[in-house]
Amino acid sequence: MxxxxxxxxxxxxxxxxxxxxxxxxxxxxxxxxxxxxxxxxxxxxxxxxxxxxxxxxxxxxxxxxxxxxxxxxxxxxxxxxxxxxxxxxxxxxxxxxxxxxxxxxxxxxxxQLPAIPGFAECWGKSIVPCPYCDGFEVAGLHWGLVYSGPQSMHAVTLFGDWTDHLTLFADGHDIPADLRADLARRKVAVVDGKLIAIAHDNGKLATVNLDTGHHVAVDVLFAHPxxxxxxxxxxxxxxxxxxxxxxxxxxxxxxxxxxxxxxxxxxxxxxxxxxxxxxxxxxxxxxxxxxxxxxx
Missing domain, CATH: 3.50.50.60 (FAD/NAD(P)-binding domain)
Known part of the structure; x- marks a missing residue:
């Protein structure tokens, strides 16, 4: 035994x-x-x-x-x-x-990765969950964050130690007006619409593609599936x-x-x-x- x-x-x-x-x-x-x-x-x-x-x-x-x-x-x-x-x-x-x-x-x-074309291919490379794990290597670049609920607002404040260029993707969520006002105060751009694809080159993210027809370029995307x-x-x-x-x-x-x-x-x-x-x-x-x- x-x-x-x-x-x-x-x-x-x-x-x-x-x-x-x-x-x-x-x-x-x-x-x-x-x-x-x-x-x-x-x-x-x-x-x-x-x-x-x-x-x-x-x-x-x-x-x-x-x-x-x-x-x-x-x-x-x-x-x-x-x-x-x-x-x-x-x-x-x-x-x-x-x-x-x-x-x-x-x-x-x-x-549990979402069934979004390109997401899995970028996971762990240019789509990551943790700034402590990967933030230093992409500090100062244009970061994207996929909104997953009110807890995402903690990430918004946290990310300020690594970058001052952040775009928040609503991904179909209804972000309340008070949170949008706080995001505006922090100079965080909010992009509405749902993610439908991630354009990439061998795992290196190029654009986040939305059902609104917009293609938004970011250097790294933080997501919390x-x-x-x-x-x-x-x-x-x-x-x-x-x-x-x-x-x-x-x-x-x-x-x-x-x-x-x-x-x-x-x-x-x-x-x-x-x-x-x-x-x-x-x-x-x-x-x-x-x-x-x-x-x-």
Missing amino acids: DDVIIIGGSFAGLAGALQLGRARRKITVLDTGLPRNRFAAHSHGLLGHDHKAPSDILAAARQQLLRYPTIRMVNARADSVTGAADNFSVLTDDGETLKSRRLLLTYGVSD RNRPSACLHEKLGLDIIEHPLGHTVKTDDRRETSLPGIYAAGDLANPMASVTLATSSGAMAAIFAQQSMLV
Whole structure:
């Protein structure tokens, strides 16, 4: 029996594996090899790894974990989880049944990209969600922002640290008069109409095309499509969740434990603030708390 099975082998999962391996705990990491940021050429803001390809960072991490004899990496998907603390059973998609005392869920979320021609091709290249991740590289250029609800107004104020040339695309939303007045005060142009296509050259955005017939050129487009967890184990387990404007996350306490004893969660699955740094930190902390929960 493992001490911990980690379901999800990206930044949060591998950070947790490192802590548990160093504590000489026996663990298995299940991973499907589809991290959320696989569309990005570079990862930014991670100390010591700034501007490196996320795939390279993960590959180096997996290589480093090889020196810990109690860590086993398995390329498989967890299909179901049963049992309770000290006696969990995980069934994988290749038919293997694994048992563990604790579980750490780090399978992240996947972005639900809109069916707009050109959007997927630009995602992670010239259509991005996070200024902390990609803002520095495009600072001072003409930014576009797709309005997704009142929460977009926070982005408008935030973006001022990177650019003073911002266009807001209403994308069919009815933006209230008071918000339009605030946008005008901030010298943010508002373009009405719904997005119907993204013109691009091999992922480099050229224009945002609208159903009004207008084609608006911007250098980069910030968008926040809805997301959903990359697996549904938390639903099958009945874990408490927290709803957010763009999706939901698994609810955890200060020790990263979910509503079911013995099950911990970390990374984007448990935090709507998507960040490699935050995912790595929460994965490490969840693993430490899981390890401490097994001390006699």
